[in-house]
Amino acid sequence: xxxxxxxxxxxxxxxxxxxxxxxxxxxxxxxxxxxxxxxxxxxxxxxxxxxxxxxxxxxxxxxxxxxxxxxxxxxxxxxxxxxxxxxxxxxxxxxxxxxxxxxxxxxxxxxxxxxx
Amino acid sequence: xxxxxxxxxxxxxxxxxxxxxxxxxxxxxxxxxxxxxxxxxxxxxxxxxxxxxxxxxxxxxxxxxxxxxxxxxxxxxxxxxxxxxxxxxxxxxxxxxxxxxxxxxxxxxxxxxx
Numbered sequence: 001x002x003x004x005x006x007x008x009x010x011x012x013x014x015x016x017x018x019x020x021x022x023x024x025x026x027x028x029x030x031x032x033x034x035x036x037x038x039x040x041x042x043x044x045x046x047x048x049x050x051x052x053x054x055x056x057x058x059x060x061x062x063x064x065x066x067x068x069x070x071x072x073x074x075x076x077x078x079x080x081x082x083x084x085x086x087x088x089x090x091x092x093x094x095x096x097x098x099x100x101x102x103x104x105x106x107x108x109x110x111x112x113x114x115x116x
Numbered sequence: 117x118x119x120x121x122x123x124x125x126x127x128x129x130x131x132x133x134x135x136x137x138x139x140x141x142x143x144x145x146x147x148x149x150x151x152x153x154x155x156x157x158x159x160x161x162x163x164x165x166x167x168x169x170x171x172x173x174x175x176x177x178x179x180x181x182x183x184x185x186x187x188x189x190x191x192x193x194x195x196x197x198x199x200x201x202x203x204x205x206x207x208x209x210x211x212x213x214x215x216x217x218x219x220x221x222x223x224x225x226x227x228x229x230x
Contacts (some may be wrong), residue, residue, distance in 0.1 A: 032217050043120070043207060043221035051217075090159065094217050102147055102214040103172060106159035 002027045002093050006107035013081050014115045021076040021110050023091030033074040034092040034104070035065055044090065050074060061085070086114040118142065120222035122208050128228045129198055137193045137225045141210030148191050149211075149219060150175075150183060154204035162206075165191060166214055198229045 003026040013019055025031055032051050036044040048059025055067040065076045074091060091107040121140045129135050141148050150162040161175040165185040176182070180199075185191040195202055205226050209219040 036221075041223075043223045044209075046218065046220070049218060102211060102217050102219070103149065103161040103164055103175070104151075104159075104209075104219060105161070108158045 002031070002095065002105045004091050004093050004105055004107035006089075006091055006110050008110045009108070010111045010113065012113040012115060015083050016080050019076075019078045019081045019085070019112070021089050021091075021112070023074045023076065023107060024072050025074065025091075025093045026072065027093055030069075032094045033065075033067060034094070035059065035063070035074075035076045036090045036092060036106075037061075037087050038090065038109075039087045047076070047089075081112075081114055083114045083116060086112055088112070120208055120210050120220055122206075122222040122225050124225060125223065126226045126228075128230060131200060131229055132197055134194065134196045135198055135227065137195075137206050137227070139191045139193070139208030139210075139222060141189060141191070141208070142220055143189075145210035145212055145220075146188060147211045147214040147216075147219075148185060149209045150191070150193050151207045151209065152204045153207055153224070157204075159207075162193070164214070195227075198227075200229050203227055203229045 005024045034049045035047040038044050047063050048057050050057050050067045058064050088109045088111050090109045092104040123138045148165040152160045163183050164172040167188050168185050180196045183193045205224040207224045209221045211219045
């Protein structure tokens, strides 16, 4: 079965500093991977996705993520964090291509705090 | 354009009562998903609809939970005889089709069972 691990429950960074949020997945085939962001009281917003091809993917709000098959990782990065990036971030994997099941398996989330 | 909408945004109910949660997906999206978000369990899949049928109900936690979708659009999640452990945020998502995999989420319904 698929599983997603986000090792860091809470991360604090200063505004303007770089950010890396870690995500590891467990899945037999090539996974479809996602990062979502959730602001307080809001639903989930898709930041970026990886299906195939270039292993470095660009997303919205200046975020990027790199798929590393050898490490089963899909870490999220941003070169310079803004105070508005404070939120909870979720990594997710979906059952692979050819399936009719699109259910997402989520990590437990990483809460990001940004100091001014 | 309009995103996924859910109603009510908040619901407080007494233990043992039935509740209905509603989801309006993005127009034209054929796949619809329900998830539950709670402190203890994180984000959990509940059920998936393709059109009006539910090929995957395996995430429903008990037979007190049911869902339907009519006209390939609006979906209702019903919880009968609510229990305190049902307290959570219930999120709905839709996608163009199941094979598109890219899901768009609504703001959720926060359910509190007292």
